[in-house]
Amino acid sequence: MGLVEKFLFEKRSARGCSNSDYTFAVTTCCELIGVVDDELHDFYWDAEDLGRAVSFLDGSVCPACSSSDWSLSHLDTFAQVPSQWLWACERGTLRDSDRERPRFQIGERVRVILNERNRTPHEGTILRAIWHFRDSCWHYFLQEGGAKVSKRYAAEDLVPAHQDPNTRRPRS
Numbered sequence: 629m630g631l632v633e634k635f636l637f638e639k640r641s642a643r644g645c646s647n648s649d650y651t652f653a654v655t656t657c658c659e660l661i662g663v664v665d666d667e668l669h670d671f672y673w674d675a676e677d678l679g680r681a682v683s684f685l686d687g688s689v690c691p692a693c694s695s696s697d698w699s700l701s702h703l704d705t706f707a708q709v710p711s712q713w714l715w716a717c718e719r720g721t722l723r724d725s726d727r728e729r730p731r732f733q734i735g736e737r738v739r740v741i742l743n744e745r746n747r748t749p750h751e752g753t754i755l756r757a758i759w760h761f762r763d764s765c766w767h768y769f770l771q772e773g774g775a776k777v778s779k780r781y782a783a784e785d786l787v788p789a790h791q792d793p794n795t796r797r798p799r800s
């Protein structure tokens with residue numbers, strides 16, 4: 629599909645080969661989006677540290693959720709590429725208007741709104757935001773007291789920690 633700019637990508641990754649063919653892909657287990665080299669079968673899942681790529685030929689588990697039963701499917705549209713990967717996109721392929729910005733930023737302190745979906749109170753910082761391509765919205769992982777909270781949340785499940793958790797946002 630030619631979404632990933634090969635030259636730019638290899639300048640940062642210092643890996644790959646002349647036949648390397650990069651494309652954006654999403655894990656089937658937890659919908660983490662990264663870049664896959666379809667020639668060498670390397671999956672670059674950390675946009676800030678390409679050295680943490682995993683090979684899915686050697687039985688590696690999913691780097692995000694540790695599932696051993698995982699594979700990748702290619703992304704279909706530019707709109708699904710998360711903001712941390714925008715630098716790797718071919719020039720001119722992405723417009724800002726293609727996707728909403730995440731409501732919460734990495735490191736922002738938030739509290740979980742208790743409701744029928746969320747019965748366990750959590751307060752922590754945003755660890756990672758992932759673009760949920762089927763729902764077309766951002767999902768968030770939290771870190772609380774140095775540990776990752778296993779559940780992931782939609783923006784409507786969270787409020788900034790300085791806000792009263794009982795003040796619900798009106799549903800749109």
Ligand SMILES: [Zn+2]
Nearest residue numbers: 657658690693
């Ligand atoms: Zn996973």
